[in-house]
Amino acid sequence: AIGTRLGPALGGLLIAGAGWRAIFLVNVPLGMLAFALAWRALPNEGRSGPGRSTFDTPGTVLLALTLAAYALAMTLGKGSFGLLNLGLLAVAALGVALFIVTELKVETPLVRLAAFGDRMLTASLAMSVVVSTVVMGQLVVAPFYLSRALGLDPATVGLVMSTAPLVATLAAVPAGRLVVRFGAQPTMIAGLASLVLGTFALSSIRIAFGIPGYVVPVLALSGGYALFQTANNTAVMGAATADQRGVVSGLVNLSRNLGLITGASLMGAIFAAASAGADSATPSATLLGMQVTFRVAMALALVALGLALFSRRAGGKRKDLA
Numbered sequence: 308a309i310g311t312r313l314g315p316a317l318g319g320l321l322i323a324g325a326g327w328r329a330i331f332l333v334n335v336p337l338g339m340l341a342f343a344l345a346w347r348a349l350p351n352e353g354r355s356g357p358g359r360s361t362f363d364t365p366g367t368v369l370l371a372l373t374l375a376a377y378a379l380a381m382t383l384g385k386g387s388f389g390l391l392n393l394g395l396l397a398v399a400a401l402g403v404a405l406f407i408v409t410e411l412k413v414e415t416p417l418v419r420l421a422a423f424g425d426r427m428l429t430a431s432l433a434m435s436v437v438v439s440t441v442v443m444g445q446l447v448v449a450p451f452y453l454s455r456a457l458g459l460d461p462a463t464v465g466l467v468m469s470t471a472p473l474v475a476t477l478a479a480v481p482a483g484r485l486v487v488r489f490g491a492q493p494t495m496i497a498g499l500a501s502l503v504l505g506t507f508a509l510s511s512i513r514i515a516f517g518i519p520g521y522v523v524p525v526l527a528l529s530g531g532y533a534l535f536q537t538a539n540n541t542a543v544m545g546a547a548t549a550d551q552r553g554v555v556s557g558l559v560n561l562s563r564n565l566g567l568i569t570g571a572s573l574m575g576a577i578f579a580a581a582s583a584g585a586d587s588a589t590p591s592a593t594l595l596g597m598q599v600t601f602r603v604a605m606a607l608a609l610v611a612l613g614l615a616l617f618s619r620r621a622g623g624k625r626k627d628l629a
Contacts, residue, residue, distance in 0.1 A: 308629055309310045310341045311519060317330075317333075317361040317465065317469075318330045318465065321333060321465075322465075323460045323461065323476070324462070324593035343550055352479045354544025361415050362415075363409075363410075363413050363415055363416055363417040363462040365409050366406060366409050366410055366413060366416060366417040366418070367417055368407055369402055369406045370402075370417065371520055372402055373398075373399050373402030373406060373619050374399075374561075375397045375400040375566075376396075376402060377393050377395070377396070377565070377568065378391045378400040378520065378568050380393075380395035380396045380398075380399060381568050381569060381571070381572035381573075382568070382571065382572055387485075388576070390608070392569040393406055394499060407420065417554070418554060418558065419551070419554070422430055422551065422554075422555070422558075425546070426617075426618065427546060427618045428543060428546065429541070430614045430615070430617060430618035431539050431543045431618065432543075432544060432558055432559065432562040433557075433562075434495075434499075434535070434539060434561075434611045434614045434615060434618075435539060435559060435563050435566060436562045436565050436566040436569070437517055437566065437607050437611040437612050437614070438499070438502065438532065438535055438536075438563070438566065438574065438608070439527075439563045439564075439565070439566025439569075439570060440566040440567075440569045440574070440607060441502065441506065441569050441570065441576065441604045441608055441611075442528075442532055442566075442567075442570065443566065443567045443570025443571050443601075444570075444573070444574030444575075444577075444600060444601070444604050445480055445509070445525070445528060445601075446468075446470070446471075446478055446497070446510055447570065447571055447574055447575045447578070448574055448575070448578045448596070448597060448600050449466065449525075449603075450464055451578065451593055451596070451597075452512075452594070452597045453467055453468070453518075453521065453594055453598075454588075455588055455590060455593040456514050456516065456590040456594050456597070457517065457518065457521075457590075457595040458467075458590075459518075461591065467521065467522065468489070468520050470525055471525050471528075471529040472529075473531065474525070474526055474530050474533070475529050475531040478529070478530050478533035478534065479533055479537065481535050482534045482536075482537035482538070483498075483537055485534065485537075485538075486537055486538050486541050489547070490540040490618075491539070491541045491542035492538070492542065492615070492618070494533055494534055494537070494538040495534070495538035495539055495542065495615050496612065496615050496616065497531075497534055498530075498531040498532065498533070498534025498536075498537075498538060499531060499535055499608065499615050500531070500536035500612065501528070501530055501534065502527075502528055502531035502532060502535065502608045502611070502612075503523075503531075503605060503608045503609055504527045504531070504568070504614060505524045505525065505526075505527035505528030505529075505531060506524075506601050506604040506608050507601075507605050508523065508524030508527065508603035509521075509524045509525075509528070509597070509598075509601040509604070510598050510599075510601035510602045510604070511598070512524070512594070512597060512598065512601075513594070514594055519548065519560035532558075535611075539559075540559060543555060543559055544556065544559075549563050574600055574603070574604065576597040577596075577599060577600045578597070578599070578600045578605070579596070581595055581596040581600065582595055582596030583596075
């Protein structure tokens with residue numbers, strides 16, 4: 308989560324100092340370092356012998372192709388959604404159907420579909436998608452507002468946007484302690500309430516507010532996101548059995564990445580449509596795009612909050628039945 312939020316801030320500094328190519332080149336040494344650390348640090352716990360489970364190759368290939376089709380559908384077109392995007396979405400939908408059929412037939416499925424019968428798990432994954440969509444919207448739209456509406460240079464844009472990962476970093480440890488002290492569900496609800504507050508403030512932003520008018524709402528948004536992530540991950544992983552934690556962890560990461568992909572496309576398209584026109588690069592048009600985008604983001608944050616309240620009620624009923 309910190310890495311996701313830190314990217315745009317570092318990107319702004321790299322563009323100002325070394326040009327736009329640097330934001331891609333920097334991934335080469337970082338990727339090599341991550342690979343080396345994974346190779347050295349991750350344990351080899353693969354089972355061998357007669358009891359070893361077979362790998363779900365068909366399910367893995369179908370899932371990879373489906374995700375690729377969805378990612379392309381949501382990112383191609385430079386802001387417009389045409390026949391190619393619709394075709395790729397249809398391919399993604401077909402991939403989902405084939406993946407479900409495959410997982411029902413194979414002996415050791417990549418994803419046990421029965422797990423989605425757990426309302427709390429399903430709600431948690433849905434919340435992760437929605438919240439990640441909102442957060443990605445802030446990462447995509449904010450640089451345009453800071454540069455076009457406030458007139459900041461790329462380096463200053465990067466510094467201002469670094470407040471988000473800074474807050475996420477500082478909130479990580481307190482978020483964990485709050486989960487231990489009050490429980491995952493109350494902490495999750497508090498985080499989502501803060502997310503709603505932050506998106507509401509950004510939807511009401513004015514150019515006259517300057518940099519503080521952006522930073523203060525982002526403090527609420529990023530702090531709420533940190534609380535939600537910690538609490539949601541704790542709730543999901545805590546409810547998973549030992550043999551399913553790897554798969555459940557993968558589903559959580561998948562839901563977050565789906566939200567990031569959707570947010571980059573959906574929020575970017577909303578911003579482009581709201582600020583469209585001959586004067587789309589003017590401060591007033593950029594401000595309107597910012598406000599409209601975060602009104603949608605606030606609606607999504609309210610949906611996530613409603614899902615959290617629903618999952619809490621479902622969990623309470625489960626305890627009563629037990």
